[in-house]
Amino acid sequence: MLESTFGMIKPDATQRNLIGKVLARYESEGLTITHLVRKHLTLKEAEGFYEEHRGRGFFPELVAFMSSAPVVMMVMRGENAVSRVRELMGATDPLEAKEGTIRKEIGLNKGENSVHGSDSPASAAREIKYFFPEYK
8 A cells, every 4th residue: 555654763763864764765665755844943843743752751761862863754655654664663672682683683772773764644634734744
């Protein structure tokens, strides 16, 4: 099924100049990047994006990290894009991620795991709309 998903290259990867490597990986797997922006998130934007985690112990650290340096946000389109991007990223903790996944290759730790991808079509729609309100 042809679908769109949201992806983000996190501050730990942008600071290490890994943007091109991550984008090339997604494109080499047949995903088309239809929208792309590099932005330094404000604390308020990071809080809004991660609103579902508000109240959890890691929330303050998460939003501080995500607003610490620029991120690259994108919309990717392709067959089963949500599940394919999740598979390409690997497990949240790079130590548990499968060989060959993005997080295994470039993630630093569970918090600084270099990439984000929507976990469901509903999350993809919400996350895309949050940063790309013009997207149809």
